[in-house]
Amino acid sequence: MSNQAKPIPSAPEYTGVGAPLAELDEEAIVAPAARARPIPRISIQAFCENGATAEIIQIASEDRRLAKAHVSVHMGGIEAAVIHYQQNPTPNLIVLESSLPPEHLVSELDRLAENCDPGTKVLVIGQVNDVMLYRELLRRGVSEYLVEPIEPLQLMEAISNLYNNPDTEPVGHVYAFVGAKGGVGSSTICHNTAWALSEALKSNVVIADLDLAFGTTGLDFNQDPMQGIADALSTPERLDEVLLDRLLTKCSEHLSIFAAPVVLDRDYDISVEGCDQVIDVVRQNVPYVAVDLPHLWTAWAKSVMLQADEVIITAAPDLANLRNAKNLVDLLAQMRRNDSKPRLVMNMVNMPKRPEISIKEFESAVGLKAISVIDFDSETFGQAANNGQMIEELNAKAKPAAGFRDIALAITNRRDTHVAKKSSALAPFLEKFKLKL
Ligand SMILES: Nc1ncnc2c1ncn2[C@@H]1O[C@H](COP(=O)(O)OP(=O)(O)OP(=O)(O)O)[C@@H](O)[C@H]1O
Ligand SMILES: [Mg+2]
Numbered sequence: 001m002s003n004q005a006k007p008i009p010s011a012p013e014y015t016g017v018g019a020p021l022a023e024l025d026e027e028a029i030v031a032p033a034a035r036a037r038p039i040p041r042i043s044i045q046a047f048c049e050n051g052a053t054a055e056i057i058q059i060a061s062e063d064r065r066l067a068k069a070h071v072s073v074h075m076g077g078i079e080a081a082v083i084h085y086q087q088n089p090t091p092n093l094i095v096l097e098s099s100l101p102p103e104h105l106v107s108e109l110d111r112l113a114e115n116c117d118p119g120t121k122v123l124v125i126g127q128v129n130d131v132m133l134y135r136e137l138l139r140r141g142v143s144e145y146l147v148e149p150i151e152p153l154q155l156m157e158a159i160s161n162l163y164n165n166p167d168t169e170p171v172g173h174v175y176a177f178v179g180a181k182g183g184v185g186s187s188t189i190c191h192n193t194a195w196a197l198s199e200a201l202k203s204n205v206v207i208a209d210l211d212l213a214f215g216t217t218g219l220d221f222n223q224d225p226m227q228g229i230a231d232a233l234s235t236p237e238r239l240d241e242v243l244l245d246r247l248l249t250k251c252s253e254h255l256s257i258f259a260a261p262v263v264l265d266r267d268y269d270i271s272v273e274g275c276d277q278v279i280d281v282v283r284q285n286v287p288y289v290a291v292d293l294p295h296l297w298t299a300w301a302k303s304v305m306l307q308a309d310e311v312i313i314t315a316a317p318d319l320a321n322l323r324n325a326k327n328l329v330d331l332l333a334q335m336r337r338n339d340s341k342p343r344l345v346m347n348m349v350n351m352p353k354r355p356e357i358s359i360k361e362f363e364s365a366v367g368l369k370a371i372s373v374i375d376f377d378s379e380t381f382g383q384a385a386n387n388g389q390m391i392e393e394l395n396a397k398a399k400p401a402a403g404f405r406d407i408a409l410a411i412t413n414r415r416d417t418h419v420a421k422k423s424s425a426l427a428p429f430l431e432k433f434k435l436k437l
Helices: 026-033 051-061 077-087 102-113 131-139 152-163 186-201 229-234 241-247 272-285 299-307 319-335 359-366 378-387 399-411 427-436
Strands: 043-048 070-075 093-098 121-126 144-147 173-179 205-209 255-258 288-292 310-315 343-349 370-375
Touching: 043 051, 043 077, 051 070, 051 152, 070 077, 077 093, 077 102, 093 102, 093 152, 102 121, 102 131, 121 152, 131 144, 144 152, 173 186, 173 272, 173 299, 186 205, 186 255, 186 288, 186 310, 186 343, 186 399, 205 272, 229 241, 229 272, 241 272, 272 288, 272 299, 299 319, 310 319, 310 399, 319 359, 343 359, 343 399, 359 370, 370 399
Parallel strands: 043 070, 043 093, 093 121, 121 144, 173 288, 173 310, 205 255, 205 288, 310 343, 343 370
Antiparallel strands: none
């Protein structure tokens, strides 16, 4: 969460919390999100002229991508900033909103520059869309100029580009898999999807098993590693590329697991920061990270979910799953205002003799369309689990195998989030082909 810096007497601190940006078009939000990367532990002070802009900066400051940064928002625009920095050190980044005419703006920036520490960057938000002004500002050391109106994600992307190289690929994507209830198949979905993803994209994928005491990643891939994620979590500050490589267990050309120890002779008290640090190192080294979360509610598990690029909720069609899934969806909507909604996977559907809530009712109650609906199939799943195989390895033609490819496609935004139509016999091949595009 962002912290508020000391109040500035000459510039009233912005405290207003306005209506959520519910009316924003979701597609418009989702697109640039992929480019806005987590922003490092920097201090940002903003000086706004309008409440609406302050509101947008405030929303951005509460976003997961700015979770490490310290952001404070003040009113009074550039004039308040000039007065403030005559007596106070400058932060890493100053964001200024100004409606001043270009000449006046430039002279005020010169005044500000007199008191700017070296290393401080300045981002200006203005009203004039003029390339000459833009060049003049850059010449005077301004790092970026955005023309109003701005959106939170646009601001985040601009800030992230100042602190990350915009020409390099964004860091790896983190997918958090969580069950609406214990035992609903969340780990199975996580492992099979990660496997499908690694096969289809031919890109490296790591499964991080955070169910330290009871995790099944080792079993599911027929591996029994001596070291794994618990070693990283015990001394997160030591984890780097070299150590990570040692702690991962390779399961196939592109899939590795960060396995849980699954021994009960020690306690596993995971800290939020340690967990955050470990996942950060993995995502810096691997393009796709599937996090297998146990079904529990602790500070670190919640934090992993809130920080992930995508959250995949697996649920079975009963009442407790429905209630829990709805609670999760509501919480995520409230805490991740600039992100797309979590993805819903319905699992263990059509279990013989069990009364079930229909998929339609379930979807409308939680407000999400399932990206995949997987039938209860004890024979296929039981055999795969016993063999330490993925469903597709066991039987590529098995129906759930297509379901896992669907999920992989959906979470990497390679396809619409609709359940695959069962019409054509060629569908699985076409899907596979699409993934490779
Ligand atoms: N669609 C399915 N049909 C039949 N069995 C399934 C299906 N999906 C998963 N299973 C089986 O259900 C069991 C529990 O699955 P899994 O461990 O993935 O659940 P989980 O939600 O991760 O549980 P936990 O809460 O313990 O983490 C496993 O034995 C798995 O093989
Ligand atoms: Mg599990």
